[in-house]
Amino acid sequence: MAIEARQIDQARIEAFMGRVVGDFGSVMSAALVVIGDKLGLYKAMAGAGPLTPAELARRTTTSERYVRDWLVNQAASGYVDYDPTTGQYTLPDEHALALADEDSPAFVAGGFQNLTAIIKAEPRIAEAFRTGGGLPWGEHDPGVFVGTERFFRPGYAANLVAHWIPALDGVEAKLAAGATVADVGCGHGASTIILARAYPRSRFFGFDNHAPSIARARQAAAEGGVAERVVFEVADATDYPGGDYDLIAFFDCFHDLGDPVGAARHAHAALAPDGALLLVEPMAGERVEDNLNPVGRIFSAASVLICTPNALASGASADTALGTIATEERLRAALAVGGFRRFRRATATPFNRVFEVRK
Template sequence: MAVDEAKLNEFLGKAVGDLGAAMSSALMLVGDRLGLYRELAKGAVTSAELAERTGTNERYVREWLGNQGAGGYVQYDPATELWSMSEEQALCLTDPNGPVDLPGAYNIVEATFHALGHTVDNFRSGAGMEWGEHHPCLFEGTERFFRAGYNTNLIGSWLPALDGVVDKLQRGAKVGDIGCGHGASTILMALTYPDSEFVGYDYHAESIDVATEKAAAAGAQNARFEVADAVGYEGRGFDLIAFFDCLHDMADPVSVARHARTAVSSDGTAMIVEPFAGDVVTDNLNPVGRVMYGASTQICVPVSLARNGPALGAQAGEARIREVVVDGGGFSRFRRATETPFNLVLEARP
């Protein structure tokens, strides 16, 4: 077989970059958990100074800094032997409550390695893996990574893109957050709209316990949480029902949509936030699609298959979600309200 050396080198260059990123993933978590990023963001330091300020060993810190510098996550000045971070790097790496939380995403990566044996078995058997069977780092990472997106988009752009919803929330509305996890989206909305009532539902009891604790700590007295799956919650008359990055995980998304249709008021709204995806595979063969397909293979598809679901996957796309919500679920109006590079925000009305 004739090998094109230029194409070979191009591919190997890409593969080495990916290998370096994979090898560095655990070190991202180290930097986050030991406060190395947060201390670096305060100003330029030597490796010894960084180690002293974080209570860590200089030799390990020096090697960690080399890894981070080679990856473009920190800067090094050879004249002064100082390491530093740019404002842009600090924005993405040091503030769990900011608009981007990259280390939070690496908790999700960590969870996929905890589940590796199960994933290999699933490939052979076609079986699934329940959300609650994952390592707890998945629940923490999901909250952190998605909370950053909510901080940036939910109040300022997603809710205002829905027809008349913000006015209702300001006056006092009833809102159901389905598949709420640790409650980051529920709590943020509750704090923003104190005259509205928010109920978060999730079938994972441990997540509901965490959400309840976080709401109390945040002072979100108008938010409460209940253990219930997406076809079992009993609330009715909701002005807004929200699905944040979860409808594609469901075992029976059509029944979930039908249940939402009965639970929403006659002039209410369902907001379905889904990972950004085109309707054909070739639309999604890009860096964002790569991340989403990776998470979907190891987390989203197994959750659905664990209950014999259709496994829509994180790259289901707008057309497939429309089929579920309109054709199957009984909603009559459906549109793309807005989007980000990572999300589609879809609006459904009775």
């Protein structure tokens, strides 16, 4: 039936258009958030009180002409406040935590860097829809690697030592006493370095098959003063060296792997008999309808644009590629085939599921 011949609900069209206009604004403004982050506009506004465009431009050595319209966009986005009586703009303290303070658990500017870099892969992903092929992690825009670290680090800093490790049976005591830990798919090593700083008696090994990420992780370990106890090596999740690890962790990477069952098998062999596997995965539900919410919207997009393509480029089939919204049941099954018998959800945040897996 032709669309005109059907009953069209005018109010529904208008409601949908309203939603789309909001999405247009979000997409366009994302680049402006990246600009504000990159040029220090948010940092200059943080705690500075009300500023005119000219004052902000002067403080950041940027062009007042651009800053003027950037501020209008930021005010229209609800990111800064505007006072029409003075023509000044203010970054509220709460927003400054999210946009200007890299150490805050609320910091989100790295997320914008990550997401805007990921979407640059759209032409290759569209082509992959036609071919069924993949796109390796390392072929994304380099902003993805830095952005991922800056996106995830605040959550790890807030949760890993305070909540996730204590949620695992007996692991905190082992780490405090001196344990050997492997962080598989460690990227830039944010999680490895946070753990190393918290547990000075333990030794840490970070593995990733993306060589530029390992080079950056080594640099970060030196900057963080933990290079003596942290070794970063280029290695695949299915063949990293060492054994008898007390803890093997997969932070936001198990679902990216080309061979998750092979990675589970290798971890099973490399883990001490009473060792624990920590699996941190994006929040997702068991049913499609459980993902029909703002977080599911983000992670299903990530699955299409980055995680599933990496799995498909690295040997997974359409059936075995887990992707970002892999259900708990699929994760459990992959680990079970790899030899693990115990699997439980230890804790969760709005963005992450945290599993403890044992032999």
